[in-house]
Amino acid sequence: MVALMLCPVIPDYGSRRGHLFDANDNYSSALDTLRHYEGLETSPYYLIDGTYIGYGHKNREGLESISKEQADSILDADMGYCLTRAQKRTGLSGDKSLAVALMFFTMGEDRFCKTDIYKRFSSGDVSKLNITDYCIINGKENARKKRFLTFVEHLFSNE
Numbered sequence: 001m002v003a004l005m006l007c008p009v010i011p012d013y014g015s016r017r018g019h020l021f022d023a024n025d026n027y028s029s030a031l032d033t034l035r036h037y038e039g040l041e042t043s044p045y046y047l048i049d050g051t052y053i054g055y056g057h058k059n060r061e062g063l064e065s066i067s068k069e070q071a072d073s074i075l076d077a078d079m080g081y082c083l084t085r086a087q088k089r090t091g092l093s094g095d096k097s098l099a100v101a102l103m104f105f106t107m108g109e110d111r112f113c114k115t116d117i118y119k120r121f122s123s124g125d126v127s128k129l130n131i132t133d134y135c136i137i138n139g140k141e142n143a144r145k146k147r148f149l150t151f152v153e154h155l156f157s158n159e
Contacts, residue, residue, distance in 0.1 A: 026155055030098055031075060034105060037148040042066055056105065078105060085109055090122050099155035106148070121156060 038056035043065050045052055051059040054071035057078055066074070079101060086100035087093060089109070100121055103112045112118050117131055131153045135146040 026095055026098060026158075027079075029151070030102055030155070031072075031079060033148060033151045034075060034079070034102065035072075037106070037144060040068060040071055042068070042071070082109070089113070092121070095155040095158040096121070099152045102148075102152050102155070 035055055040055060041053060043053070044059050044063065053059040053063050054066055055075045057071070057074045082101040082104040083097060086097045086104055090097065090100055092100060100112075100118070103117070103121075107115075117134065131149050135142050135149050137145065
């Protein structure tokens with residue numbers, strides 16, 4: 001007879017493995033949302049704070065090009081890292097930590113942690129917070145950002 005032992009969850013920074021989720025796992029939907037929101041760039045592109053590649057990956061490695069499969073793998077690893085950081089920093093789990101991880105991914109952890117949204121997320125108080133109000137760019141509503149933030153808001157309000 002084989003004894004089944006329950007082991008503590010050990011974080012795996014390389015992917016979502018090691019993270020506790022409800023049976024209704026929204027991790028794959030989160031990755032799909034990021035793919036749509038970030039868009040795939042197989043060559044490096046430049047933003048004010050550095051060089052990026054794939055689906056918004058900061059290109060610290062100096063990659064000159066990547067395939068879609070490589071970009072998907074890097075995205076999973078980056079989200080795994082963001083999810084671990086979100087859980088450690090907030091103490092949240094499941095979909096709530098996934099919502100914070102998405103914001104860490106798109107804004108950067110330090111920048112997001114200075115926002116009112118983060119303060120509300122951390123306290124669990126989102127009763128008066130409509131994060132889709134934060135989708136105005138240059139005085140106009142950005143439809144792509146609104147769809148992304150609507151998904152984040154949905155995750156955070158899941159019980």
